[in-house]
Structures are given as structure tokens and as C-alpha cells.
Amino acid sequence: xxxxxxxxxxxxxxxxxxxxxxxxxxxxxxxxxxxxxxxxxxxxxxxxxxxxxxxxxxxxxxxxxxxxxxxxxxxxxxxxxxxxxxxxxxxxxxxxxxxxxxxxxxxxxxxxxxxxxxxxxxxxxxxxxxxxxxxxxxxxxxxxxxxxxxxxxxxxxxxxxxxxxxxxxxxxxxxxxxxxxxxxxxxxxxxxxxxxxxxxxxxxxxxxxxxxxxxxxxxxxxxxxxxxxxxxxxxxxxxxxxxxxxxxxxxxxxxxxxxxxxxxxxxxxxxxxxxxxxxxxxxxxxxxxxxxxxxxxxxxxxxxxxxxxxxxxxxxxxxxxxxxxxxxxxxxxxxxxxxxxxxxxxxxxxxxxxxxxxxxxxxxxxxxxxxxxxxxxxxxxxx
Amino acid sequence: xxxxxxxxxxxxxxxxxxxxxxxxxxxxxxxxxxxxxxxxxxxxxxxxxxxxxxxxxxxxxxxxxxxxxxxxxxxxxxxxxxxxxxxxxxxxxxxxxxxxxxxxxxxxxxxxxxxxxxxxxxxxxxxxxxxxxxxxxxxxxxxxxxxxxxxxxxxxxxxxxxxxxxxxxxxxxxxxxxxxxxxxxxxxxxxxxxxxxxxxxxxxxxxxxxxxxxxxxxxxxxxxxxxxxxxxxxxxxxxxxxxxxxxxxxxxxxxxxxxxxxxxxxxxxxxxxxxxxxx
Amino acid sequence: xxxxxxxxxxxxxxxxxxxxxxxxxxxxxxxxxxxxxxxxxxxxxxxxxxxxxxxxxxxxxxxxxxxxxxxxxxxxxxxxxxxxxxxxxxxxxxxxxxx
Numbered sequence: 197x198x199x200x201x202x203x204x205x206x207x208x209x210x211x212x213x214x215x216x217x218x219x220x221x222x223x224x225x226x227x228x229x230x231x232x233x234x235x236x237x238x239x240x241x242x243x244x245x246x247x248x249x250x251x252x253x254x255x256x257x258x259x260x261x262x263x264x265x266x267x268x269x270x271x272x273x274x275x276x277x278x279x280x281x282x283x284x285x286x287x288x289x290x291x292x293x294x295x296x297x298x299x300x301x302x303x304x305x306x307x308x309x310x311x312x313x314x315x316x317x318x319x320x321x322x323x324x325x326x327x328x329x330x331x332x333x334x335x336x337x338x339x340x341x342x343x344x345x346x347x348x349x350x351x352x353x354x355x356x357x358x359x360x361x362x363x364x365x366x367x368x369x370x371x372x373x374x375x376x377x378x379x380x381x382x383x384x385x386x387x388x389x390x391x392x393x394x395x396x397x398x399x400x401x402x403x404x405x406x407x408x409x410x411x412x413x414x415x416x417x418x419x420x421x422x423x424x425x426x427x428x429x430x431x432x433x434x435x436x437x438x439x440x441x442x443x444x445x446x447x448x449x450x451x452x453x454x455x456x457x458x459x460x461x462x463x464x465x466x467x468x469x470x471x472x473x474x475x476x477x478x479x480x481x482x483x484x485x486x487x488x489x490x491x492x493x494x495x496x497x498x499x500x501x502x503x504x505x506x507x508x509x510x511x512x513x514x515x516x517x518x519x520x521x522x523x524x525x526x527x528x529x530x531x532x533x534x535x536x537x538x539x540x541x542x543x544x545x546x547x548x549x550x551x552x553x554x555x556x557x558x559x560x561x562x563x564x565x566x567x568x569x570x571x572x573x574x575x576x577x578x579x
Numbered sequence: 580x581x582x583x584x585x586x587x588x589x590x591x592x593x594x595x596x597x598x599x600x601x602x603x604x605x606x607x608x609x610x611x612x613x614x615x616x617x618x619x620x621x622x623x624x625x626x627x628x629x630x631x632x633x634x635x636x637x638x639x640x641x642x643x644x645x646x647x648x649x650x651x652x653x654x655x656x657x658x659x660x661x662x663x664x665x666x667x668x669x670x671x672x673x674x675x676x677x678x679x680x681x682x683x684x685x686x687x688x689x690x691x692x693x694x695x696x697x698x699x700x701x702x703x704x705x706x707x708x709x710x711x712x713x714x715x716x717x718x719x720x721x722x723x724x725x726x727x728x729x730x731x732x733x734x735x736x737x738x739x740x741x742x743x744x745x746x747x748x749x750x751x752x753x754x755x756x757x758x759x760x761x762x763x764x765x766x767x768x769x770x771x772x773x774x775x776x777x778x779x780x781x782x783x784x785x786x787x788x789x790x791x792x793x794x795x796x797x798x799x800x801x802x803x804x805x806x807x808x809x810x811x812x813x814x815x816x817x818x819x820x821x822x823x824x825x826x827x828x829x830x831x832x833x834x835x836x837x838x839x840x841x842x843x844x845x846x847x848x849x850x851x852x853x854x855x856x857x858x
Numbered sequence: 859x860x861x862x863x864x865x866x867x868x869x870x871x872x873x874x875x876x877x878x879x880x881x882x883x884x885x886x887x888x889x890x891x892x893x894x895x896x897x898x899x900x901x902x903x904x905x906x907x908x909x910x911x912x913x914x915x916x917x918x919x920x921x922x923x924x925x926x927x928x929x930x931x932x933x934x935x936x937x938x939x940x941x942x943x944x945x946x947x948x949x950x951x952x953x954x955x956x957x
Contacts, residue, residue, distance in 0.1 A: 225666050246848045251665050253844075256691035260658035263651065263688075267631070267662025270649065271670070275662075293652055420647040421667050423626045427592075427642055429650035438595065438642060439650075583900050585944065585953045597905055598949055604909035608948030616945070758915075760945045786909075799914035802946075 204383045210375040211236035211278075213345045214304055214368065215244065217352025218276045220386045222393075223302070224250035225273035227264035229257055229283060232316040233372040234306035237278035258283035262290030262303065269299045270428060272394075272419030274356055278304035280372075281323055282313065285330070292331035293430045294365035295453060298407065298417075300394070302355045304368045306375040309562045318562030319372040319484055322535035327367045328512050334450070336457035338362065338464060339512040341369040343486045345379040351509065357392040358464065362456055363417060369511065371534070373484045373564065394419075401425065406437040409448055414456060457513055465518065466509040471497060472522045475504025477577050478529045480519075480543055482508055485532050485565050492570035503574055516546045523547060528577045532557035532565040553577075590615040590625065592645050600639055602710075604790075604798025606757030606783030607637050610704050613760055613781075614673065615644065617767040629672045631660040633680040635711045636785075637704035640675045654684030657692040660699050668841040671700070671771060678705040679717035682738045686718075693747035693776045697840035700770045701778040703740055706785035714788040725792045744778045745833050751777030752833035756805035757784060759829060766831060775839045782809065782827070898937045899954055901929060906951035912943035 208216070215237045218226070226245060228238040242252040251273075255261045258279050265275035279287060284305045294301050309315025310322045323330075327339040338358055342351045352368060359366040397404050397416040406426040408415045418424035431439035432446045440446065457464065470490055472478060477496075481489040486507040496503040506522055508515050523529065529552055531540045540556045555573050559565055591597070601607045618628060628646035632638035634653035641648035647670070651659040660674045681689050681703050692699060708726055709715040716726035718738045725732060741752045751773040755763040763781055770777035784790065784801035795801050808826045810818070815828035899921065908927035917940060922932035929952065931937070941954035 225662070227662060227665075246844070247851045249848070251844060251848070253661070253665055255658065255661070256687050259655065260661075260688055260691070263655040263658030264662035264665070267649070267651075267659035268666040269662075271663045271666035273666040289652055290655070420629055420649075420663060421626060421670050425625060425645055425647050427648045427650070429642070430652060431650065436594065582902075583953050585950060587950060591950070598907065598951070601948065603907035603948075604911060605948055608950065609946060612945060612947070612950065758946075760942075764945070798909045798948075799911050802911060802915070 205380055206383060207378050207380050208345055208349075209236060209378045210345045210348045210370060211306065212240050213349035213381070214278070214352045214370065214375075215240035216383070217349040218302070218356060219244055219248075219250070220349075220391075221274065221353040221356035222391055223274045223276045223356055225252075225265065225268040225275045226250070226277065227253045227255050227261045227268065227275070228277045229255055229261050229279065231258075231280045231283045233308055233375050234278040234280045234304060234370075236375070237304055237306075241276075258286040259290060262287040262294070262301075265301050266290060266294050266297070266299050269294075269301050270420050272422070274300070274360065276302040276304065276356070278306065280306050280308045280316075281310050281320075284323060284326065288326075288330040288332075291365050291367075292333060292335060295331070295335040296430055296432070296449075297428050298363040298453070299365075299428070300359040300363055301365050302352075302359050302368055303365060304352075304370065307369060307371040309372075309560070315562040317372060319374070319564065320534045320560060320562070321371060321483055321485065322538065322560060323369070324511060324535060324538040327369065335453055337367065337512040338364060338457065338510070339367040339369060340466075340509060341483045341511050342374065342509065343483050343507065344374075345377065346381040347509070348374065349381065349383070353386075353391070357390070360392045360394055362414060362460070364456065369483065371484050397424070405435045407433065407435050407449065407452070409435055409452070461513055461517075464510055464513055465515045467515050467518055468505070468507040468509065469522060470505040470507070472504035472506055472526075474502050476502040476525070476527050477504075477574060478523060478526045479503065479505045479570060479574075480507075480529050480531045480539065481505065481533065482511060482539060485534060488565055488567045489532060489570055491567035492574060495567065495571055496574050501574065501578065514542055514546065519543070519546050523550065523552060526552055528553040528555060530555045530557065530570060530573045530577065532570055532573075534559055534565065536560060586619060587612055587615045590618065590645055591643055595643055597643075599643055601636060602785075602787040604784060604786040604801075605636065605710075606706065606781070606785075607640060607704060609757045609760055610637070610702065610763070610781050610783065611640050611643065613763040614675075614702060614767055616764050617771060620764070620768055621771055623671055623771070627669065627671050629660075629663055629670045630675060631656045631663065631672060632675040633677070633685060635677040635680045635709065636706070637675055637677040638680060654680055654686075655688060656680065657685060657688040657699065657701065661692055661695075661697055664697055664699060664841055665844070668698070668845065672698070673771070674699050674701045676701065676703055677710075677717075678703060678707060678719040678740070679709045682718045682740055682743065689744065690747035693744050693749040693778070695840040696748055696750050696775045696837050698774055698842075699776055700767070700773075701776070702767065703778060703780045704783045705740060705780050706783040706789060708785050708789040710785050710788055714792060720789075726789070727792070740778070740780045741832050744776075748776070748837070749778050749833065750775040750835050750837045751831070753778075753831045754780045754782065754809075754827070755829050756782040756802075756809045758802040758805040759809060762829070769831070769834075773834070774842070775837060782829075897931055897934045898939060899931050899934070899943060899952060901931075902951045903928060905949045907949050909948060911946050911948065912952050915946055916943055
């Protein structure tokens with residue numbers, strides 16, 4: 197074992213960081229199904245969970261996995277599942293169920309080359325729109341996307357916290373490279389007060405409403421077997437959780453599902469603004485691609501070019517207002533992504549009222565976009 | 580004079596809309612009554628009961644009972660119930676599902692939950708049709724019968740739910756009918772007491788759709804049919820193939836002991852705790 | 859309690875098909891003695907969907923159907939308190955009384 201310095205420095209894999217972050221956040225039930233490149237998350241949790249009171253189960257498929265964790269969450273556990281593209285597609289109905297029933301859970305999607313079976317051992321960023329619109333119907337999404345092993349650890353904790361706090365399904369994105377690469381990281385001390393515990397109801401059972409109308413849209417929640425005997429259904433439901441066909445009750449429910457997210461953007465949105473203040477050219481990138489972007493920006497800044505990088509850690513809700521503010525005097529934006537313009541399309545929508553020029557760099561052959569690719573583009577744009 | 584209360588009212592949700600949603604003569608109400616009477620007889624606490632269902636006529640049952648209730652997705656009840664049982668093994672988890680819900684879309688979860696022998700009590704209400712969506716055929720619609728999607732008669736071979744579950748590893752398998760409601764109640768009671776995967780197929784009547792499409796008569800006629808064709812398993816085994824004809828066996832078909840999944844996992848967790856002596 | 863229900867105890871009751879009388883149903887133990895001597899079976903007509911199962915399978919023929927299909931106690935003295943009607947009713951709309 198490498199000599200451990202005073203500080204808690206460990207060489208860790210991205211997927212392992214997600215697993216350990218989950219444990220740090222209090223996840224005590226994981227149900228999953230093997231799929232490259234996310235299997236390590238399951239393997240590590242199958243070792244760690246039973247050691248300290250948690251439980252792991254490998255289900256028969258991804259649909260069963262998302263179903264099992266929602267059942268487990270309703271029974272009071274903090275839950276997670278991890279998958280990749282093909283499994284993520286199978287989980288869409290379940291994700292929708294978790295959202296309408298407002299049941300906290302975290303789905304990790306370690307993105308790989310698509311479409312279909314695609315490039316299982318190669319990275320991609322082509323599930324971004326699926327994380328927003330994958331499940332049928334309108335339901336807002338909370339999707340986080342780290343770009344390092346340390347951030348995988350931190351955002352894993354944050355995903356579990358946000359799921360508990362907003363009583364919804366939070367999706368933690370990663371990709372094959374981020375998931376499989378190793379970095380030496382210092383495991384941050386966990387401040388227990390930062391770990392969100394489920395707010396318990398304090399009303400007597402007969403008065404308990406599983407979905408009360410309250411302005412903060414977030415309410416205490418009871419679990420199965422605690423004497424509250426509430427009803428949970430995927431049908432549109434009233435404040436007691438019983439199915440309803442009434443338009444007014446449907447409106448209240450849908451309104452809550454939406455406003456729970458749209459009224460808490462400042463709590464949900466996290467971005468990295470790297471030298472954007474005086475940037476004329478911006479690079480908009482996320483996840484693994486943003487590491488190359490930062491390198492390219494650093495090199496350009498060395499030559500005193502006014503270039504900056506903007507990186508959303510929260511993909512959804514999309515940081516629209518922040519982008520508009522930061523891109524006020526940007527002339528051109530380079531959008532490198534391992535997909536065919538999924539982030540580009542969203543950015544264009546947000547900046548439609550400006551005359552910023554867009555320079556996409558897109559690779560879907562499994563290769564990474566390199567710092568040189570981006571520096572090349574910067575040179576091009578400066579002409 | 581006070582209006583008398585039925586014993587089952589203690590378990591029904593009064594805020595809920597009664598009369599319930601099922602059609603006249605549908606067996607779902609009978610099965611719900613049998614389940615509640617079994618729970619009443621066992622003296623289980625309402626707080627310890629969880630009822631999980633998928634989608635379909637029978638899956639509208641949980642909304643009426645004053646348990647911890649979960650109305651999940653079509654075919655996925657068993658996977659949700661597995662999650663509930665894993666996290667809270669002390670709960671009595673009852674899964675209510677239909678023939679399509681459990682053997683068509685939910686088939687994969689059925690055979691794996693049975694294979695694991697996880698302690699769930701599964702009540703399959705087999706009315707041989709997809710009632711909620713208006714009468715399409717299901718994996719148990721008899722060959723030759725009519726449904727809205729077998730206008731020329733069903734050519735599909737049929738699942739035997741009990742053999743399917745037994746083959747997958749279920750340790751308590753029973754079949755009864757909505758007519759034999761006293762037997763059903765006793766079997767459901769034993770299914771709850773059984774530590775392991777217990778499945779009870781309840782042959783049910785769907786007079787309004789399946790009955791009409793196949794000219795089986797009204798609800799009483801369909802239940803008379805159950806009375807004639809369901810033969811106690813002991814007697815059934817003595818019948819020669821010709822005598823069997825369209826009859827089927829009822830009663831407890833499998834009742835064996837195998838390690839229960841959540842108990843095994845708890846043992847595994849305990850084995851990982853540092854024993855007293857360890858550093 | 860609406861008067862329509864009150865008259866039921868004499869066995870003959872003319873009840874219009876689509877009664878909307880919502881009945882307040884309280885929770886307490888089933889009373890088994892006293893007023894059941896004469897008419898041991900009680901029917902909630904608001905819940906009964908007239909499927910005919912109870913009448914069909916009453917072992918002693920104590921129950922019968924009216925022209926509109928709704929059950930009534932034709933021969934209270936024949937009732938042997940077997941509660942088969944209670945268990946076989948899909949709508950929880952009939953309650954037999956234990957001996």
C-alpha cells in the first residue's frame with residue numbers, strides 16, 4: 197500500500213469515487229445490473245454496503261433495478277442505482293415514476309458510445325438530452341455532471357442530498373473515461389450536518405398528507421412501516437396520494453413537480469467560470485471534455501488571448517440566466533462535446549437573442565476531444 | 580338501529596370511494612375480502628402490512644386497503660416489493676397482480692423473485708384477460724377463446740402459472756378459485772405464514788368482458804364453472820387424462836422449505852461484523 | 859340514516875334503482891345479537907351491483923332477487939348464518955351475522 201501521507205490522499209477510480217460518495221451521503225440500499233462502464237460502482241457497493249448496515253442486490257434487469265430502489269426508498273432507505281446508456285434507456289419509465297411519486301433516488305449514468313450497444317468501452321456525452329426528456333411526459337430533471345474523480349465523489353454526495361431534499365430522482369452523469377480513470381485525491385472530511393436527513397412528518401398519522409400543498413413545495417415524508425399507511429401511485433394523485441382525474445388536482449400536482457425545481461435554481465445550479473470575466477471567446481464544455489477545454493484556455497491565456505471557459509456542473513436545470521450574464525460581451529463560443537450538438541442546441545436556444553457565433557467541435561467515434569482540437573478552433577475563431 | 584359493520588371494514592380505507600371500481604360480479608372484490616379476512620385471522624398489525632400492485636383491474640386493490648400501499652408500474656410490482664422487503668424485512672409484503680401483469684410484462688420479475696425465494700406473498704388474480712384495457716387476451720387466455728385481440732380465436736398456448744412459479748423455485752405454490760372463497764382465505768393465510776416466496780393463483784371471473792366475449796354467462800354461471808372444474812389436488816392426481824379434460828387442480832401444490840433471501844442476506848451482513856474477539 | 863334503509867328490516871323494501879343516499883359508515887365491532895333474530899342478513903344497496911352471486915350461492919335459498927336484480931331476504935328463517943353471502947359478495951354489500 198502506498199505510504200499514506202498525513203492527509204488522506206488516495207489513488208481512486210472515478211466509479212469508486214461515486215460509490216464511496218454514495219456511502220458518505222448515507223446510501224444504504226443499492227440495486228443494480230452489470231453494464232460496462234458502470235459495473236465498478238455496483239461491485240464496490242456490494243463489498244462496502246453489507247459491512248456497515250447497508251444492503252446490495254443485483255436484480256434481473258435495469259427495469260427491476262430502478263423499481264427495487266424506488267421500493268427501497270419508500271421503505272426508508274437512501275438509494276442508488278448505476279447504469280450506462282442501454283440500461284438508462286430501460287430505466288426511463290421508472291425514473292418518471294420516481295418523479296411523480298416524489299420518491300428520492302439517485303440514478304448514475306456512466307455514458308458510453310452510442311447509439312444502441314455502440315462503443316461500450318469508449319466515452320460519449322450523447323445521453324444529455326435523454327436525461328432531460330427520456331421519460332414520457334413533462335417532469336423537470338436534476339442532473340449533475342462532474343469532470344474529475346474528486347468531483348465524482350462530491351457530486352455523488354450532492355446527488356443523494358438533492359434527491360432527499362427535493363424528493364425526486366436525481367441523475368448523476370459520468371462517462372467511460374471519467375468513470376475508469378484514476379486520480380490521486382484527498383478525500384474531504386464529511387461534515388455530518390451537510391448530509392441531508394429525510395424530514396420526518398410531525399403530524400399524527402391520520403392527518404398526514406404524503407403530498408401536501410405547501411409553498412416551499414418540499415414537505416416531510418414518512419416511510420413504509422412507520423404507522424402512516426399512505427398510498428403511492430403512478431397515477432396523477434391528490435394530496436393524500438389517491439388517484440384523481442380532476443383537472444384542478446392534476447394541476448396542483450404538476451405545478452408542484454415543476455416549481456419544486458424552478459423555484460430553487462440558485463440552490464440547484466452549480467457552474468465553473470474559468471476566466472470568463474473579460475473573455476471575448478468562450479468555450480462551453482462539460483464533463484471529460486471540459487478538462488481539455490481548460491487546458492486550451494490556459495494555453496491561450498498564456499498568449500494573452502481573451503479566452504474563457506464556462507462549465508455547468510448542473511446540466512439540468514440548465515443554467516440559463518448565468519449563461520446570459522456571463523456571455524454578455526462574448527463574441528464567439530466554441531462548444532466541444534462528444535455528441536451531435538446536444539449541449540450546442542440548448543446553448544443556442546439560451547443565447548438566441550445575441551449575435552454570438554457558435555463553433556461546434558463534435559466527436560462521436562469514441563475518441564476524446566483534445567486540447568489541441570480546441571486550441572485549433574480558438575485560432576480559427578480569432579481570424 | 581345502527582347499520583351493522585362488517586369485520587372487513589376495519590381494513591378498508593373510508594376516505595376512499597366505495598362502491599369500488601370493479602364491475603358487477605368481478606372476483607376482485609371477493610379476493611380482497613379473502614385477503615383481509617386472512618390478515619384479520621392472523622392478527623397482523625395494519626402498520627406491518629404492505630400491499631404492492633402493478634397495473635390492471637386487480638392492481639387497483641391497494642387503494643382500498645388501510646395498509647402501506649404501493650400502486651406501481653405494469654409488471655413491476657414484484658421488483659418494487661423486492662426493494663421494500665430488502666429494506667424492511669419485518670414488513671408483511673403482499674403483492675397483488677393479474678395474469679397479464681405477472682406472467683406477460685412482469686414474467687421476468689416473477690421468475691427471479693421466485694428463484695430468490697424472497698419472502699413475498701403473491702396473489703395472482705387470474706381472470707384470463709386484460710380487463711382494464713378492454714379485453715385483450717393474456718398468456719392465460721385459453722387456446723381457442725375470444726378476446727378483442729383474438730377475434731378469430733386464440734392460437735396461443737397457455738401458461739400454467741403454478742408450474743411456472745414452481746419451476747422458477749417458488750417454495751409455496753397454491754391454486755384456488757374465487758368460488759372456493761373459504762379455501763382461498765385459508766390458503767392465503769398459510770401463504771402469509773410461509774417464510775419464502777409464496778404464490779397463490781386465484782382463478783377469477785371477468786363476466787363483463789371475458790365472460791361476454793366467450794358466452795360464459797353471468798358471474799354466478801362463471802363461478803358455477805369454477806365449482807365444477809376445480810378439483811382438490813388429491814383427487815385430481817387420481818384422474819386419468821381423459822377424465823381431466825378441462826378440469827384443473829386446486830389446493831396447495833408446493834410447500835417446501837428453502838433458505839429465505841432476506842434472512843440469508845442478514846446472515847451475510849452479520850458475518851461481516853467484527854466478532855467480539857477481533858481487533 | 860335515510861328512511862329507505864330503515865324500512866328494510868321488514869324484508870320487503872321498494873328501492874329505486876339509482877339511489878344516491880350516501881350512507882355514513884362508522885367503524886365498530888359487528889353487533890351479533892339483538893336485532894338480527896328476525897332478519898340476520900343486512901344489505902347495503904348503495905354498494906350492491908346486483909351481480910346475483912349471493913342469491914345464487916345461498917345454500918338454503920334465504921335470499922332472492924327482485925325484478926331489478928337487487929337481492930333481498932325472502933326467507934329470513936331459512937338463514938343458517940353460514941356467511942357465504944358475506945364472503946362471496948364482491949362489493950362488501952351484504953353482511954351475514956354469526957350465530
